[in-house]
Amino acid sequence: MNVLVTGGGTVAPIDDVRRIVNVSSGRFSAMLSEAFLRRDCHVTHLFAPGAQRPFHRLAAFDLSTHDPSSEMARLARLREEWDDVRVRYQELPLRTGSVLDYAETLGTASGTRNFDLILLAMAVSDYEPTPRLGKLESSAETLEIHCRRTPKVIRAVRSVCPEAYLVGFKLLSGSSREELVDAAHEACRTNRSNATIANDLASIREGRHEVVLVTSSGTVQRFGPGDDMADGVAGRLLELATAAGTTRA
Numbered sequence: 019m020n021v022l023v024t025g026g027g028t029v030a031p032i033d034d035v036r037r038i039v040n041v042s043s044g045r046f047s048a049m050l051s052e053a054f055l056r057r058d059c060h061v062t063h064l065f066a067p068g069a070q071r072p073f074h075r076l077a078a079f080d081l082s083t084h085d086p087s088s089e090m091a092r093l094a095r096l097r098e099e100w101d102d103v104r105v106r107y108q109e110l111p112l113r114t115g116s117v118l119d120y121a122e123t124l125g126t127a128s129g130t131r132n133f134d135l136i137l138l139a140m141a142v143s144d145y146e147p148t149p150r151l152g153k154l155e156s157s158a159e160t161l162e163i164h165c166r167r168t169p170k171v172i173r174a175v176r177s178v179c180p181e182a183y184l185v186g187f188k189l190l191s192g193s194s195r196e197e198l199v200d201a202a203h204e205a206c207r208t209n210r211s212n213a214t215i216a217n218d219l220a221s222i223r224e225g226r227h228e229v230v231l232v233t234s235s236g237t238v239q240r241f242g243p244g245d246d247m248a249d250g251v252a253g254r255l256l257e258l259a260t261a262a263g264t265t266r267a
Contacts, residue, residue, distance in 0.1 A: 026069025044069030
């Protein structure tokens with residue numbers, strides 16, 4: 019299956035030296051791409067500047083380890099795995115990381131490649147200021163920044179790729195599981211996505227990250243914390259995308 023995954027957070031410049039950024043590290047999207055590659059998929063990973071990248075995020079030597087030989091063995095296994103999957107992997111880095119950069123790069127990729135499954139995990143800014151040339155003075159006691167709403171990129175993707183199984187992401191903070199499910203249902207409706215994955219920032223920061231997968235037909239499935247969470251999500255999405263493709267055929 020041909021899969022597109024996006025990850026990281028967009029950047030909204032204020033002036034030449036300041037910017038508004040989302041807190042997303044791109045870690046979960048990188049884990050999802052790794053899981054799809056391990057399941058023999060062809061994966062295109064589109065990522066924002068500074069975002070974690072599949073397999074690359076795992077390649078650093080852990081200097082805190084008390085067993086260097088074990089760490090060397092881990093890196094050797096990682097290299098073997100990378101050599102096995104990299105022929106099915108392509109990266110698409112954003113140049114500036116702005117919403118416009120994301121929309122254009124994603125539009126080009128989705129319009130020229132036949133993706134079966136598209137996961138839009140990029141944390142996209144809902145508002146952005148009109149950037150000022152130069153640097154704003156720093157002597158004032160307060161600084162007012164007027165922002166305008168940005169377009170919903172996911173809605174344009176559905177128009178370009180009507181046959182792809184489209185998955186959006188919804189991030190809330192301090193919300194209950196019921197609120198996550200309701201928000202995901204609404205996102206499926208407004209974005210015309212086949213499914214939405216919802217998670218909560220507070221749970222991520224507390225080390226108990228879990229996600230809720232909600233389909234447009236109303237099914238709900240929770241994936242709890244753990245190293246196998248991304249693999250469970252990837253496996254379920256492949257099942258749903260395959261079933262949807264069979265139905266279309």
